[in-house]
Amino acid sequence: MSLTPEQSRELIKQIGATRAEAGLACDACLEQLAEFVETQLTGKPLTAVQQRVDEHLAQCVDCCEEYEALRAAVESIEGED
Amino acid sequence: MRESDDWIRELREDGEAQAAAIRDLRELLIRGLRRSLSGRAGADDGFLEDTTQEAAMRVLEKLETFEGRSKFTTWAMAIAIRLAISELRRRHWKDISLDAAAEEGTFRPELALDPDPSPGRRAAQQEMMAALSRHIEEGLTERQRQAIQAEMAGMPLEEIARRLGSNLNAVYKLMHDARRKLRVSMEAEGFSLEDVATAFS
Numbered sequence: 001m002s003l004t005p006e007q008s009r010e011l012i013k014q015i016g017a018t019r020a021e022a023g024l025a026c027d028a029c030l031e032q033l034a035e036f037v038e039t040q041l042t043g044k045p046l047t048a049v050q051q052r053v054d055e056h057l058a059q060c061v062d063c064c065e066e067y068e069a070l071r072a073a074v075e076s077i078e079g080e081d
Numbered sequence: 082m083r084e085s086d087d088w089i090r091e092l093r094e095d096g097e098a099q100a101a102a103i104r105d106l107r108e109l110l111i112r113g114l115r116r117s118l119s120g121r122a123g124a125d126d127g128f129l130e131d132t133t134q135e136a137a138m139r140v141l142e143k144l145e146t147f148e149g150r151s152k153f154t155t156w157a158m159a160i161a162i163r164l165a166i167s168e169l170r171r172r173h174w175k176d177i178s179l180d181a182a183a184e185e186g187t188f189r190p191e192l193a194l195d196p197d198p199s200p201g202r203r204a205a206q207q208e209m210m211a212a213l214s215r216h217i218e219e220g221l222t223e224r225q226r227q228a229i230q231a232e233m234a235g236m237p238l239e240e241i242a243r244r245l246g247s248n249l250n251a252v253y254k255l256m257h258d259a260r261r262k263l264r265v266s267m268e269a270e271g272f273s274l275e276d277v278a279t280a281f282s
Contacts, residue, residue, distance in 0.1 A: 007233055007234075008189075011188060011229075015213075015264050015267070022253070022254050022258070025253060026238065027250050030163065033159050034150070034152075034155040034158075034159040035150045035151040037159075038151050038155055062239070065166065066162060066163065069117040069162050070162045071117075072116055073117035074158055077112055077113045077158065
């Protein structure tokens with residue numbers, strides 16, 4: 001088994017997008033996620049810390065998955081209140 | 082509709098007020114989980130009920146740590162989502178070793194090529210992919226290579242961390258350093274990010 005062409009291209013894309021510094025760690029990103037989701041939903045500008053969250057989400061598939069799930073959940077509960 | 086302060090006050094009380102708040106919290110959490118995990122393998126009604134129960138308990142345990150930086154309901158939902166996704170990942174990957182995932186994520190340069198490119202484009206892609214394959218095999222540590230390949234096969238970082246006896250943050254750093262090493266190696270051979278984007282656009 002090996003990577004599909006799409007996965008291979010995704011790997012190439014990830015390598016190209018890698019920044020010099022690792023930036024925010026996953027734990028720190030997840031710690032900020034609730035606030036970050038609310039800021040995104042209101043369309044307000046990101047704070048400096050939230051900007052770092054945004055950068056981490058662009059590089060971390062797992063944290064991004066969790067952000068999207070939280071966002072969908074919050075939209076759901078806010079929409080039905 | 083309760084504000085954050087109302088939630089905190091009522092969840093701290095005894096008796097019927099607390100019971101009602103816990104009931105409402107559970108209803109809210111399961112509603113959010115059901116919507117966000119809809120269609121996801123393993124997220125059946127039984128799983129949602131169990132996760133909601135555990136999430137509600139976790140929220141009560143952590144009540145004093147709520148700082149008000151977000152709404153209480155968002156904060157509580159984040160706890161529930163963390164629990165749910167982590168458990169779904171663990172269950173999905175529980176029988177798959179790191180070696181098996183790394184094998185599935187092996188990079189084969191010929192598969193990254195366009196199926197029908199122009200001769201010049203194909204030559205550029207082949208050269209680039211041969212270099213990347215060489216750097217993956219020779220430039221990374223065994224641990225880095227395994228982690229990169231396992232992640233490309235879809236294994237979540239926390240599952241990679243579990244199998245390496247490490248933690249999430251350390252594996253994220255490991256992956257970042259590996260990708261950074263590959264990028265620097267490619268650039269040292271004269272392949273820029275623009276070259277790669279052009280060759281594979």
